[in-house]
Amino acid sequence: MTMLIFERSGQGRRLSLLPETPVDVEQYIPGECLRRQDLDLPQLSENDISRHYTELAKRSHGVNDGFYPLGSCTMKYNPKLNEEMAASAGFCDIHPLQPLDTVQGCLQVMADAQKYLAEITGMDAVSLQPGAGAHGEFTGLLLIKAYLRSLGQDGRTKIIVPDSAHGTNPASAAMAGFSVINVPSDPQGDVDLAALKEAVGEDTAALMLTNPNTLGRFDKNILQITQIVHAAGGLCYYDGANLNAVVGLVRPGDMGFDVVHLNLHKTFSTPHGGGGPGSGPVGCKSFLAPFLPGPLAAEEPGGSYGWHLPVQCIGAVKAFYGNFLVAVKALSYILTLGADGLAAAATQAVLNANYLMKQLSGSYDMACDGLCMHEFVMSLEKLKQETGVSAMDVAKAILDCHMYPPTMYFPLIVHEALMVEPTETESKETLDQAAQAYLEIYRRAFSDPESLHNAPCGTVIGRVDEVGAARNPRLKYGD
Template structure:
């Protein structure tokens, strides 16, 4: 379809602003080149976005088992609550006494999330998971620095970790030490013991891990790190499997981040905004980014900057409206609903895994948590049909494919996370669809290489895009 710039013509416009009601003035230092933006009537703009929306696949369009992304249903009441003028129209620099409702919302969300994670303090400034990781790592840095242990320069990260873990560590000035996973997909304890030392600043781990398994040695893992003088950082990406069942704080983790846009049902917005609050144990609270909320002497709420704060990682207090959505979700589920969601996320994953493993090899056997990893290695060896082809084939089935080629330690990986908000019928249908596709791949591999054929565009040439990047429209 056409781009905004290829529609309309000079002179078309929308009438938005009334004329200026004071004498018109103009600055001196004017731009030289005329600004070029689209010239469109409202009909054209509105239709353009209607058409664009048709070419997007959202949570409401069907099954979305994108592993590690926790694509659960986004409740409509949450959207309505975040749109309330009492939140959306608040200036972030209003006096505290005019925003007590917003502050209480932050404080209560903080409290609930601390209880769920076993942490003692929380800050909402990070705007996404990776942003939270970076924040947490800076806190580790500040902690060691305060203790005079500047030699702690290394962060240990398992080889199954999300790419954000090593990247965040690097941004925080750390050297990354990768520890291999054992054959069971869990941290290899011996290798871990070899890796730690006086230079260990900390460990980053998600548990359940990225192959969908709960690392049962978790207490030993965190003890090894602590014994070496390091801190343990919990990547909250997979919290959905265990919330209300076990807590990172009780596993020995010192700092965590959460993904409100995954675990707590806030929508993903096609890539953002997210919200990646960071929580920590009491001893580390002084390093949290600022401002954090506080209770004032008169019982009202306000903001303050922690004593040894690492500083701000973003303007103001984080993606507030996303937090409103998570708050509404927490109120809805409550004490019983939170673990119930976790249990059903795990049940749905195991149910679907059971159906799929009848014909498709799994990377790891046994009970999984909220997600599992299939491998198309066998299929590829036999037919040439790769994980990518299967993913594209699923597009023609009208379901969103699993995450491809992650974690890196599994060859031809497809990582499936159904979430708790999917019905049994949806899982059954997806399993049948996948079975049929797998069968077709065995029988007629060439056909799958052609997939997708029912989508608005066919398979796109990513190599070409990267080789000669065209990142904008060029006017004639």
């Protein structure tokens, strides 16, 4: 068992980081304003800290440690150059409120990223301010709200969301003050056109959609879908979580979408950091651009850069200009791949997913037939009926193969779902090995289901008591 950092602490241990000049604080701050509570942070040497976190690192698994086909999360390789560029002093040691002439490079990064992302998505303007995908959704919906309000169409209060959508879609709609109408999907995960026609009306603000959808299918009817919504006076919002399937090949703007958000930490290779920071730029067509959160970076005549505040700006959604260093990494990625490289990456992502799906489809049931895009969904419902082995059991058994499992139990419209997204940065050999491991687990479901209920056995801990954790929350050391 690994000790907690607090259990390694020893009274009086310390690093010598700052000059020890004594300061009489009470000379400056009235005594009654001072903290009385003990500041109980751990007391350690540098070696204690170094070993502690090395141990924690060994008990973690990143893309660098092995295959990570977590569906909808696009766990591709994170190029080292991009990390190095973002760590350079010329980007890191820049105060956000420095004079304009001293931040021309930062503004150029932002202006170029805005320009390329607009072209890649088929949009007219982009704001880099949102901090992650969900934050981008919230921002995009506020654009729609402000726009509708400017037209006096306050009665458009409903956001239509397919039942296959990411959970963030309805949650973002609620945060933006809309109510949510769920529409059913067909078995391929495509929007049910009849249900959509039924759902749209004078109260429709927008449809939120991801394409490819969460079953990994490109919705063939996409132009009809966006037409139906537009004809009813609503707008179309593109959830960019699955853009990696078509980046450089198909643009949301050409599908009829008015607003998009991107996940730079998915499609554009910036690392996930164990949960963040991400970046969720929002792009829109020109009629929505006056509402974008600002300021935006803008190239000025003469080649210098300045700030541009959209005239009907919804305000700021985040302090300053977004997760700037993430934009640095994404721009570095875009420059390296270019138009040709992005298209090649999308193509390979789709080929890898199909290749792995093909290897597994003789055994595992796929949620739908035919080719997939960048990811595919398996349904283990039948396997569970026949053997008692669940999607959870299979996922946990995969942990013993030193691979990260697929996304479990999503999308909600597929029972016992496992959603697999290999990404383009995995080799055929890795996919072959993964397929072998999955097929071996499938065989064990029939020969030795008990071993799967007990999996994993080779990890540092076994299955955890999640119910107990939620019932009796212990959220800090000492609780």
